Amino acid sequence: MVASDRFDTRDIARIAVFAAIIAALGLIGPIPVPGLVPITAQTLGVVLAGAVLGPKRGAAAVGVLLLLVFIGLPLLSGGHGGAGVFAGATGGYLIGWIAGAYVVGLIVHRGARRIVWWRVAVGGLVGGILAIYFFGIPVQSAVTGLSIPESLFTSLAFLPGDLIKVAVATVLTVTLWRAYPPAFALEDSPAPAVEPHPDREAASDRTD
Amino acid sequence: MTGRTERESGAGRGAGSGLSTSIEIDDVEVQLNGRRVLHDVSVRLDQRRIAVIGANGSGKSTFARLLNGLVAPSRGRVVVHGIDVARDRRAVRDRVGFVFTHPDAQILMPTVVEDVSLSLRGLGLSRAAIAERVSAVLGEYGLSGHADAPAYSLSGGQKQLLALAAVLVREPQLVVADEPTTLLDLGNARRISDLLVDRLAAQTIIVTHDLDLARRCEIALLFDAGRLTAVDEPGAVVERYRRQQA
Amino acid sequence: MTGRTERESGAGRGAGSGLSTSIEIDDVEVQLNGRRVLHDVSVRLDQRRIAVIGANGSGKSTFARLLNGLVAPSRGRVVVHGIDVARDRRAVRDRVGFVFTHPDAQILMPTVVEDVSLSLRGLGLSRAAIAERVSAVLGEYGLSGHADAPAYSLSGGQKQLLALAAVLVREPQLVVADEPTTLLDLGNARRISDLLVDRLAAQTIIVTHDLDLARRCEIALLFDAGRLTAVDEPGAVVERYRRQQA
């Protein structure tokens, strides 16, 4: 949301819709891992937000979702919400989501004329895992009184799930690029032109 | 495909003749999120072309969705072509095709070919057989030229044709269509209506606000506030609906 | 509100009389993503009720969106009620209200009251004044009972009424409606049509596939493949469209 150039109505609408998508992904999970903090499908949404909307809008979408959570809407997976979720040991991860979406967006969109799978994968690893942990682990360590290496060790429990989510996000993003390129609104290039159709029912990307 | 369709439709023609095209709804009630949206619906349908009309929110879509198990009755029984929908959802889905209002919602894959192929997965067909059937169906619906185009780039009418193709490629015995022509122009609407009424399956149920289309069916059902209030010759039912809405 | 509307509509009646209800489109071309979707459109409209018809993808929505600057012409000039749309988008948006097909897409706020209030932001009204106008409008459209209800819980027809209310509360001189009745049943469609044709604004433009509604207007425009191919008495234009689509 801290953007120097103003978001226009299209940006606002996309930010809102993506925040809603991340909320909807909360309905899937959480996938309980015996004895551990559950894995949430919402970080998948965080990576997708960055990969699809780009750094600023992606981070804004996550920010809006967290604002809603903070004011008391139960939009995190499992119906969690409220200021309490920011005060606990996982609060840092949530702040990390904003940075995560930004970093993913930067890596996937920066100077891009098209979406390439390895950029999404790298973005997912750096933004969707490293960046999130970068905020999550120090907070976790501060809150729990464990040292950073010890916190790092305990959070390894998330790693398998997070790696799977990065792989899934990569496949989804590349598929979306084939299915609906205008979704990405890449700055440097218009979406690949759709060949005009010969007949009267010419190509339509907005029917209504 | 065409061959099979014609054979089947011949069989289904005689009212009440074969089990194969009979739908029996027995004292059905549907609750959604704790609200009763269908009450005491009982009807037996042997006709080939069936229209469903009624006001917004009267329960038409809910009724349609009962027929392939998208919605489960909270009471009563739904038997489609001899199959109890609650018992054997798989068999019902293989037999019943469903066309939604918004083509966007039912186009699930990035390109036209992939989307139609998706319908043939899990039927144990070889890749080559799938490709062949898909290209035959695309030809039939005039979509061959767009086979590898992203589905989003199609026009409204083309998208609805694609949705139909993706349903029809499975050769369902019953096609249920929920307002399939609402977003279309005259020509496209006629094209889709003609397909639904004259050609596609042994039995077709069309939910529609287009009263001319309803009149082209053999029988019409009228819903009102969650109740089935008329089952009769379409002209009469349309008249009744008009009066009710006046 | 009603008072004002009636006064204005009186003024606009004489064809070509007041500048206040004249739309001038001068040699306009529109390109979207590098594709030309409107070619050489020129027309002057002084009538109060104007219908726009044509095939899917013919450019009707694009034309409608030109009128309040949602789409910018790549060539030519659009002047609405004396305002050049390209020059002064703000002034145009204050004067032109827009109703879309999908009610869901135009309901922007969580509750009915909030949604209508949103339209009055930035007009420099006090909170009390906003509240008063909103409740007056909700009363007029029979939505008072749902004022604090979540908008998504309304029925299709109620949602479209809410969309109208949210547009009308700004008292636009021109209302442009893009297939506002397509998803509605007979009764709801008639209610919305009646409002659009008989009551709402000094001037109304209705894009529609409903040919009966088109016939209720004073003049009709026919689009075909991005060109304006007829501007005439609605009966004649509808006939031409029918022939073209046959």
Place this chain on the structure above:
Amino acid sequence: MIALYVPGRSILHRLPAGVKLAAMVVLVLAVSLYPHDVVSAGAVLLTVVAGYAVAGLFPRVLVGQVWMARWIILFLAVSQVLFLTPTEALVNTVRVLAIVLLAALMTLTTRSADLLDVLVRALGPFRRLGVDPERVALTVSMTISMVPVVTDFARRVREAQHARGARLGLRFVVPLLVMSLRHADEVADALSARGID
């Protein structure tokens, strides 16, 4: 969507949202930074529980909150027992639980809309950095109205998938994204048409 706010008429409910927010932040920081022992941690937890009683949220809502925090507590307890002495683990866990419950107490006694107002006003000073508080508020409200719409899209995609006998697994997210983003474009037009830009 049901907010977590629990209506009531207690003093905590009636305090202005801004006051509660500020107090919550200060208290959370204080409790976090203070070097606790078993006694002080226990005392803090008891005080917070008393707060729930004052707000009329004892015991049902309190128990619900603890239940919601169960994963956090479990995660804490497990990881701490691995590395710390049992006493340290106990003190830390109790302290974190108290902080979480304290923050939740503010949420439970404050309407979302009031809290949003306060936050939006608090964003005022960031105007110079390009943050427009009104637009933030607008986006937040729009998101609230879009959650049910997107959930409905998800339902429609799932139904289409069932109706076609197809299994997409997680790929069902793609058609959901396509529908949602097209919806966003329509919404953007509706925003512009209502004079917001």
